Amino acid sequence: MATTAITPTSTRRELWHELAQQLRVDSVRATAAAGSGHPTSAMSAADLIAVLAEKYLRYDFDRPEHPNNDHLIFSKGHASPLLYALYKAAGAIDDDELLSLRQFGSRLEGHPSPVLPWVDIATGSLGFGLPVGAGIALAAKTIDPRPYRVWVLAGDSEMAEGSVWEAFEHAAHWQLDNLTVIVDVNRLGQSGETMHGWHVMSYAERACSFGWAAFPAVSPPSRTNRAGTARSCPIPTPRSPSSAAGETCESASPHRRRRQHGERTSSALRCFRATRSGRTKRPAAPTGKP
Numbered sequence: 464m465a466t467t468a469i470t471p472t473s474t475r476r477e478l479w480h481e482l483a484q485q486l487r488v489d490s491v492r493a494t495a496a497a498g499s500g501h502p503t504s505a506m507s508a509a510d511l512i513a514v515l516a517e518k519y520l521r522y523d524f525d526r527p528e529h530p531n532n533d534h535l536i537f538s539k540g541h542a543s544p545l546l547y548a549l550y551k552a553a554g555a556i557d558d559d560e561l562l563s564l565r566q567f568g569s570r571l572e573g574h575p576s577p578v579l580p581w582v583d584i585a586t587g588s589l590g591f592g593l594p595v596g597a598g599i600a601l602a603a604k605t606i607d608p609r610p611y612r613v614w615v616l617a618g619d620s621e622m623a624e625g626s627v628w629e630a631f632e633h634a635a636h637w638q639l640d641n642l643t644v645i646v647d648v649n650r651l652g653q654s655g656e657t658m659h660g661w662h663v664m665s666y667a668e669r670a671c672s673f674g675w676a677a678f679p680a681v682s683p684p685s686r687t688n689r690a691g692t693a694r695s696c697p698i699p700t701p702r703s704p705s706s707a708a709g710e711t712c713e714s715a716s717p718h719r720r721r722r723q724h725g726e727r728t729s730s731a732l733r734c735f736r737a738t739r740s741g742r743t744k745r746p747a748a749p750t751g752k753p
């Protein structure tokens with residue numbers, strides 16, 4: 464495989480950056496209002512989700528039942544504030560609902576659940592989202608042919624779950640080229656550094672060895688890839704599933720160190736309020752008849 468670097472134009476990069484900042488701000492606002500949540504886990508993936516939402520995701524939030532909608536699965540379900548911030552950016556929920564996160568009776572639970580029409584499955588048990596995502600992708604290839612793509616956001620510590628690699632193997636076997644896993648390589652698990660740290664290529668090479676295409680990405684764009692020069696992997700088949708491992712940073716909050724896992728970040732809230740943008744973004748609708 465020849466690895467591919469993401470090199471957006473400056474204008475588009477600015478758009479992604481602005482959207483990512485908005486997602487971060489709203490993640491922090493929601494968790495601060497709740498008094499709990501996982502703001503840093505949400506913030507680290509904001510750049511990845513901003514690019515996905517602006518450029519790739521095809522989803523009609525007004526018609527969540529549309530069978531051609533893409534599927535977005537937050538396998539790292541504890542980053543739900545980021546998902547809810549995306550819903551707000553897409554105009555699917557309003558600010559009041561965003562700030563109802565984790566309150567009794569709110570649809571915005573601590574982890575995503577299908578009480579929301581845009582959520583396929585309840586996630587939060589790590590290692591669960593990709594196997595289910597592979598199943599949804601397989602359905603589109605076999606029993607109900609559909610043009611949708613399945614996008615799974617996984618944590619880097621989550622990649623230590625064996626079920627993830629079972630799904631990798633099955634997805635390659637079934638040539639699920641409609642499945643993409645995005646790995647948020649923020650270097651940290653619940654209580655410390657992961658086995659592979661920021662070595663994005665470790666994840667990419669593993670994905671390649673399972674017959675997937677891999678696209679290592681560095682984020683934010685100004686930072687260099689600590690993993691060094693990308694090495695080649697065997698060329699995947701045109702029908703390979705794909706993975707994007709993005710180097711990210713939980714210290715997209717003002718704190719270089721990770722705070723207590725799940726702790727709210729009130730000081731981060733103060734910092735990011737200044738950069739908050741009211742702009743909203745609606746991802747493209749899918750095409751085709753239901």
Ligand SMILES: Cc1ncc(C[n+]2csc(CCOP(=O)(O)OP(=O)(O)O)c2C)c(N)n1
Pocket residue numbers: 504505507539541542587588589590617618619620621622647649651652653
């Ligand atoms: C199967 C399972 N084991 C343990 C947990 C508890 N847990 C919640 S978040 C977390 C750390 C996740 O780290 P990572 O996947 O890297 O996500 P990050 O928070 O860094 O984005 C753990 C161990 C869980 N949710 N599910």
Ligand SMILES: [Mg+2]
Pocket residue numbers: 618619620647648649650651652
């Ligand atoms: Mg992590």
